[in-house]
Structure formats: C-alpha cells, structure tokens
Amino acid sequence: MIEVIIGHYNYWVVILLMMAGFYTVINRGNLIKKIAGLNIFQTSVFLLYISIGYINEGTMPIIAEGFDKYANPLPHVMILTAIVVGVSTIALGLALIVRIKDAYGTIEEDEIHDQDMSL
C-alpha cells in the first residue's frame, strides 16, 4: 500500500491540479478566469508527461561522460511543442475575449447568454 502511494502520489497531485483547472473552466462564468483554468489544466498535463519520463537517480538527457541513466527525452520534446501550441491557443482565446467585450460589453458568460436570449 505504502509502495503504491510513494510510486503514485506525483500522478495523483497532478490529477488534482488538472481537476482544479477543469472545475474553473466549467463552473466559472468569467471568460478570463476560464482561460486561466484552461492554462492550469494544460500545465498539469505537461507535468503528467514529464513525470512519466522521469527516472530515479537519473540525470537530464544531456550526454556526458560518467553518466549512464538519463531521463526520457521524448516526452520533453513533445511537451516543448505543446507549450508553444498552448500559448498560441491562449493568445487566440484572449483576442476573442477582447472582441466579445467590444460586442457585448461584458465578459461574464451569464450576461452574454441573457443578451443572446440563449439558454
């Protein structure tokens, strides 16, 4: 039991963070806060991937003499790409928020729905 906890606590905390971000996205009406939640969700996914690439008593994947245990470089490469793609998504989302503010005069989801008579 203790072995399971020691071996998995990292994943569990990451999942907790992921759910905190997810909760902010689906429960909060403010669009900027939603974007912050989305970003937290994203960062926790990155943490999950890097956790899987980690190796006990290993070093960073930079080849040097005297070391033979390296962390897995492939998740690192994927996450580097994901971080950059993530910031592009967020920039686009924030630009949309600016436009929504111009068109509706608010960035609260409830008020936007009221004005649209949707929901």
Next chain:
Amino acid sequence: MIDTLIDITLLVFLTITAIAIIKIHNLFVIIMLFGIFSLHSAGLFVVMDAPDVAFTEAAVGAGISTVLMLATLALTKDHHEKKPKHRARLPLLVILITGAALVYGTYDIPSFGDPDSPAHQHVKPRYIERSVEETGVPNVVTAVLASYRGYDTLGELTVIFTAGLGVMLLIGGRLRSRKKNET
C-alpha cells in the same frame, strides 16, 4: 531524498495556488497567481530532469501568457468576476467522476521514476546511444527537436503564424475603428 522533498513542496505550492485561483474573484490577483503557478511548475520540471521544458515554461508560460492576460485585462477593464448564479453541484460531480476515473487509471502506470517502465525500454535507448554520433549535439532534446523532428518544429511555426494571424485579424480591426472614431 532531497529531490523527493523539493518535489513534494512544489506540488503543495502548486495545489495551494490552484485552489486560490478558484476561490479568488479579483482578476488581477488571479493572473498573478497564474504566473506563480507557471513558475512553480517550471521548478518542478527542473526537479524532474527536464531543463529544456523548464526554460520554455518559465519564458512562455510564466512570461508571455501572463503578459497576454494582463493586456487583455487592460483592454476589457473588468477587474472583478461576478459570482456564478448557478449552483456548483453538477460541475463538482463531473470533476469528481473524471478525477476518480483518472486516479483509477494511474494504477496501471508504472511507479514514478521506475527504471524498468516501458517508457524507458523501447525507443529511448536508441536516441540516447546514437544521437551524438548522428547529429553531433550532446543535448538529446535539442537533437530530436531540431534534427530528427525538424519538420515537426517547422510545422509548429505554422501554428504560431496562424495564431498570430488570427489575433491580428480579431484585434487589428478594433484599433483601426477606434482611430476612425477619434478623427
């Protein structure tokens, strides 16, 4: 041992920051806390032996994202989030179920840092052993990013370009119309 201690401390900080972001209603504070969250996760990446990811996260996640969010806040001028009208019961149920399913899924993942896990057995040794002689770059992450998967990185530039184009189309018109109104 010290690694585990730093790891746990940073995870605790991250959790506190995430919960504070849910609880607080001032948007400026939320954005600053978000920057702190990104910086802490960058620290965690260093602990987990991923310095390249940590650089990028600190520069792009904590730097550019925070600046972009602050710029949006300056343009929208809404500093306070209104409290949600509807109850939090359904979203809470959804995240509890999703979280439970994910935690259940982690039982099949090998332990944290296990050297015998499949992730460390299959493709990785090939890159570790051959990348220096094939590309001449000691940093394997750079070798894979810029050499083996160079086209992938080029495709990433297309994504940034498209996003930049989208942002310019969305906001560029706004600035122009404002200028017209002033004259």
